Amino acid sequence: MQLTVNGKSVEAAAITVTKLLVELDVKNPDQVAVELNGEIVDRATYDDTRVNEGDQLEFLYFMGGGRGTQ
Amino acid sequence: MELSESQIERYSRHIILQEIGVSGQERLLSGKVLIVGAGGLGSPAALYLAAAGVGTIGIVDGDRVDLTNLQRQIVHHTEDVGKEKTLSAASKMKAINPDVEVRVHSLFLRADNVAGIIADYDFIIDGTDNFGAKFLINDACYFAGKPYSHAGILRFDGQLITVLPGKTACLRCLFNGPPPPNAVPTCSQAGVLGVLAGVIGSLQATEAIKFILGAGDLLTDRLLTYNALRSEFRKVSLRRNPRCRLCGQDPVLKELVDEAQPVCDLRMP
Numbered sequence: 001m002q003l004t005v006n007g008k009s010v011e012a013a014a015i016t017v018t019k020l021l022v023e024l025d026v027k028n029p030d031q032v033a034v035e036l037n038g039e040i041v042d043r044a045t046y047d048d049t050r051v052n053e054g055d056q057l058e059f060l061y062f063m064g065g066g067r068g069t070q
Numbered sequence: 071m072e073l074s075e076s077q078i079e080r081y082s083r084h085i086i087l088q089e090i091g092v093s094g095q096e097r098l099l100s101g102k103v104l105i106v107g108a109g110g111l112g113s114p115a116a117l118y119l120a121a122a123g124v125g126t127i128g129i130v131d132g133d134r135v136d137l138t139n140l141q142r143q144i145v146h147h148t149e150d151v152g153k154e155k156t157l158s159a160a161s162k163m164k165a166i167n168p169d170v171e172v173r174v175h176s177l178f179l180r181a182d183n184v185a186g187i188i189a190d191y192d193f194i195i196d197g198t199d200n201f202g203a204k205f206l207i208n209d210a211c212y213f214a215g216k217p218y219s220h221a222g223i224l225r226f227d228g229q230l231i232t233v234l235p236g237k238t239a240c241l242r243c244l245f246n247g248p249p250p251p252n253a254v255p256t257c258s259q260a261g262v263l264g265v266l267a268g269v270i271g272s273l274q275a276t277e278a279i280k281f282i283l284g285a286g287d288l289l290t291d292r293l294l295t296y297n298a299l300r301s302e303f304r305k306v307s308l309r310r311n312p313r314c315r316l317c318g319q320d321p322v323l324k325e326l327v328d329e330a331q332p333v334c335d336l337r338m339p
Contacts, residue, residue, distance in 0.1 A: 007304055033244045040244060040311045058306045060293065062245050063222025063229055064199045 004056045017046040017057075026059060033060040071096045077169065081123055089285040095123060099169065101282035104128040104191035106179060106207060108155040110267030111221055112197030113145035115275040119170075120163035122279055126171045127163065128191055131155040132178040142264030179203055181326040184210040193278045194218035197271060201248035202329035208233065208241040209326055212316055217281055219274040219289075226263050226298040228270035231289060231308070232277045236317055238290035243311035243318075248329050263298055270296065 003010045005024065014020035017036070021029040034041045035058040041049050051057065073081070073092060077099075084090045084098075101124045105112045108131040119127050133155050135146045143155075150158040160172040175187055179198075184206055188194055194216050196207045204220065211218040212235040220241050221230035233240045273294070280286050293306045316323045 028249075031249045035306065035308070038307060038309060040308070042313055043246070060244055060306065061227075062201070062249055063224045063227065064201055064204070 001051075001053050003051060003054070006058055012051075015050055017041055017049045017051060020051055020057070021046070021059075031062060033062075034058070035060065071099060073099075077123075080167075080169075084122070090283060094283045094285070097282055097284075098123050098279065099125040101193075101278075102126040102128070102191045103193050103195065103278045103282075104130065104188055105195045105197055106130045106203070107197035107199065108133075108143070108145060108159040109139065109197055109199060110142040110223065110262070110264070111271035111274060112159070112195065113143045114268045114271035115195050115197060115278070116145050116159050116163055117166060118272060118275040119278060120167045120172075122275075123167060123169055124278070124282065125169070126173065126191075128173040128175060128187070129156050129159050129163075130175040130177065130179060130187065131159075132176060138258075142262065142267040144268065179206055179210075181206060181328045184326065185214060188214055188216055191216065193281045195274045195278060196220050197274070205241065205248055205329050206326065209316055209323060211235050212240060213326065217288075219277045221270045221274050223262050223266045223270050225260055226266065227295065228266045228298075229293055229295040230270055230273055230277075231293045232281075234288070234290055239308040239310045240314065240317050242316040242323075243314040244293075244308065246315060266296075266298055269298075 001012055003012055012020055012023055014023040017034055026032055037056050073095065081095045084095050085092055103119055103124050105115050105127065108129050116127065116129060135150045135153050135155055135158050137151050139146055140148060145159045145162050154176050156174040156176045160174050163170055163172050188210055194207060194211055196204055196218060198204055207218060215235055217234050219230060219232050277289055280288060291308050293308055295304045310317065312319045315321060
């Protein structure tokens with residue numbers, strides 16, 4: 001199945017968001033916000049949210065940074 | 071406000087721009103921007119906003135300059151190590167442009183002081199490194215209706231988004247709240263390319279200037295991401311999240327709270 005993830009074409013077998021995060025070896029998947037075709041997916045529904053051929057996904061990461069005394 | 075001859079000369083490269091002109095420069099001189107964090111992101115923002123003639127610039131930081139800061143926090147010089155960051159930043163800003171009134175807030179933002187500090191400013195720049203502070207600023211700007219620029223940097227990546235509270239997607243539309251302890255590495259744990267702070271902090275300053283001028287399109291409902299290694303900018307379109315705990319249809323966050331400090335080695339009080 002062909003998907004677009006963060007702007008890049010990706011071949012994946014996973015049929016749910018949860019499985020896709022595993023298949024693509026996303027680090028700290030519980031910290032990644034997932035946008036599916038322009039809508040932020042409710043984290044509680046990652047297991048049930050299906051991905052389909054041609055879907056556009058964005059994995060968004062929280063970043064700190066800036067002031068230097070972390 | 072009438073521009074003096076020396077101001078017309080100083081700001082001539084602005085004034086010649088159709089989108090700015092004399093009236094736009096006067097708007098900048100009347101503008102009030104608050105920069106939270108005199109660090110990597112706040113440094114270029116402070117310097118460029120001062121140079122641009124933003125008339126009142128507030129700078130919030132409760133920390134002192136450390137030698138490890140100097141790799142990216144360009145408002146501070148080697149001789150400033152040990153000084154209060156706010157005072158160090160203010161002296162450079164005044165040196166660049168004596169037109170600017172710099173207001174120094176030598177403290178860390180908390181739920182019980184943030185509202186009073188942001189109240190007098192038109193636009194807020196979040197240059198903090200700290201997850202709790204980022205959500206505190208997001209929430210405080212929402213409750214006060216203040217537009218603001220969120221940004222983050224890590225390793226070779228940076229990202230930012232401008233939020234018009236109640237109108238465009240906010241930080242909590244994307245992320246419910248701060249990540250749990252140690253889930254996300256910090257710059258001190260993972261490193262950060264110093265110049266990245268300059269790229270992203272300068273973009274934040276650009277958003278503040280555009281907001282004051284009313285020029286162009288703000289970076290709202292779009293997260294701009296930059297990867298320095300790949301020389302790649304991307305814009306990810308976003309929408310307000312109806313399930314957002316802050317600005318959604320059934321909000322559960324009704325007041326400001328200090329989020330638990332999620333990172334083990336934070337030195338914030």
